Amino acid sequence: MKTSKPYQPLLFRILHNATALIALLAIVTSFIVYNTYDGRLLQIPLPKISNIIGIHGTFGLFFLLILPVFAIYSFHAGQKRLIQPDSFKNLSQIGKPSWWYSLQRITNTLMLFAATFAVITGRMMQEKWLPNGDLNETWYLLHLTSWIVLVTSFALHLLMSSKVGGIPLLLSIFQTKIHDKDSPRHWTKKIKAWLHRPHL
Numbered sequence: 001m002k003t004s005k006p007y008q009p010l011l012f013r014i015l016h017n018a019t020a021l022i023a024l025l026a027i028v029t030s031f032i033v034y035n036t037y038d039g040r041l042l043q044i045p046l047p048k049i050s051n052i053i054g055i056h057g058t059f060g061l062f063f064l065l066i067l068p069v070f071a072i073y074s075f076h077a078g079q080k081r082l083i084q085p086d087s088f089k090n091l092s093q094i095g096k097p098s099w100w101y102s103l104q105r106i107t108n109t110l111m112l113f114a115a116t117f118a119v120i121t122g123r124m125m126q127e128k129w130l131p132n133g134d135l136n137e138t139w140y141l142l143h144l145t146s147w148i149v150l151v152t153s154f155a156l157h158l159l160m161s162s163k164v165g166g167i168p169l170l171l172s173i174f175q176t177k178i179h180d181k182d183s184p185r186h187w188t189k190k191i192k193a194w195l196h197r198p199h200l
Helices: 010-037 052-075 097-123 138-172 184-195
Strands: none
Touching: 010 052, 010 138, 010 184, 052 097, 097 138
């Protein structure tokens, strides 16, 4: 796989890191909510946090606001990081670079859909359900499922990225270097170009 130090566009780094941070906070607080009010499959001794449902809901709201922006970027400027026309065909090339790249792109796409699923199911829930013991509400069970899918896809995302680009790729998302052509003064022009591509 690639060993040279990759460069990630500045706008991608900002959106990716902001989305990832909010998602992680939402994931952690959602587990605390589950651990506090449900815990049917797994429960660990954690201190009680006052208004943890409200805290989780706040992170969920922030995630709802930033996810569409990141998704638009991903399906336009970052489209090469998502499923390609030959991605599933390349899955027959087991162990080859094209196989790993295709798995990474499929995983990236799965993460976006899992995140969207989590946002939708979360917004359909009511805060009173869990405190009242209503643990079998359909939207809650779907939201719980979305949490499992999101955590799994997040782990696969890290694994595939590590396999494809190693530590340099994982660290590239945190680099502070900015190319001149990547300067914020060019963003408006680039965004207009992405949104007006005839094939998107």
